[in-house]
Amino acid sequence: MLSSNFGQLDAEVKMVNKSVADWFHLDIMDGVFVPNISYGFPVVKAVAKEAEKPLDVHLMIKNPDRYLAAFKDAGAAWLTVHYETCTHLHRTLREIRNSGMKAGVALNPHTPVAALSDILQETDLVLIMSVNPGFGGQTFITQTYRKIAEAKELILRENVTTLLEVDGGVGAQNAEALYAAGADVLVAGHAVFGAADPMQAMCRIKNGIIPK
Numbered sequence: 001m002l003s004s005n006f007g008q009l010d011a012e013v014k015m016v017n018k019s020v021a022d023w024f025h026l027d028i029m030d031g032v033f034v035p036n037i038s039y040g041f042p043v044v045k046a047v048a049k050e051a052e053k054p055l056d057v058h059l060m061i062k063n064p065d066r067y068l069a070a071f072k073d074a075g076a077a078w079l080t081v082h083y084e085t086c087t088h089l090h091r092t093l094r095e096i097r098n099s100g101m102k103a104g105v106a107l108n109p110h111t112p113v114a115a116l117s118d119i120l121q122e123t124d125l126v127l128i129m130s131v132n133p134g135f136g137g138q139t140f141i142t143q144t145y146r147k148i149a150e151a152k153e154l155i156l157r158e159n160v161t162t163l164l165e166v167d168g169g170v171g172a173q174n175a176e177a178l179y180a181a182g183a184d185v186l187v188a189g190h191a192v193f194g195a196a197d198p199m200q201a202m203c204r205i206k207n208g209i210i211p212k
């Protein structure tokens with residue numbers, strides 16, 4: 001939703017409701033962990049009010065523990081924290097699950113997948129950042145393919161149902177390759193809202209990840 005038009009947020013949410021997209025992805029930035037500020041609870045609540053699909057909330061903020069319950073109240077179904085921001089990640093993930101949400105961990109491009117080997121059992125989702133977090137519309141980092149494959153291998157080895165999500169620079173041009181590499185969830189912002197026909201853009205991305 002970061003790339004949507006906030007001047008007509010209701011219409012954008014209704015459009016996604018009618019589309020082939022499965023979730024709403026909301027990027028929360030604090031201007032400290034990442035060099036940008038996005039939006040906070042009023043926007044999350046406004047999306048939740050109209051949304052007919054789950055809210056997947058991605059926290060790019062320092063001290064996320066302070067706000068876990070507040071995001072649940074705002075309407076988050078999935079809540080993802082950054083590995084780099086959590087000193088007590090195990091506790092944080094437990095708390096997210098205990099509050100009735102699905103728990104995710106995001107990795108910055110420089111954070112190795114191996115960092116997750118002792119925490120995977122506590123996750124419902126792993127988010128691989130394919131750009132440096134902070135801004136929409138950035139170029140995809142190709143090394144991401146290797147990380148996806150490594151993460152998938154780890155998930156299979158640990159025998160967990162954790163979903164693998166890719167965020168940043170995703171569009172119809174790489175959807176199929178990302179799915180083939182092992183991604184389960186693709187986050188698209190600019191590729192959808194920057195397109196002349198967002199509904200069609202979502203179909204083109206989805207076509208790449210539907211098993212043939």
Ligand code: ZN
Pocket residue numbers: 025026027058167187
């Ligand atoms: Zn995100």
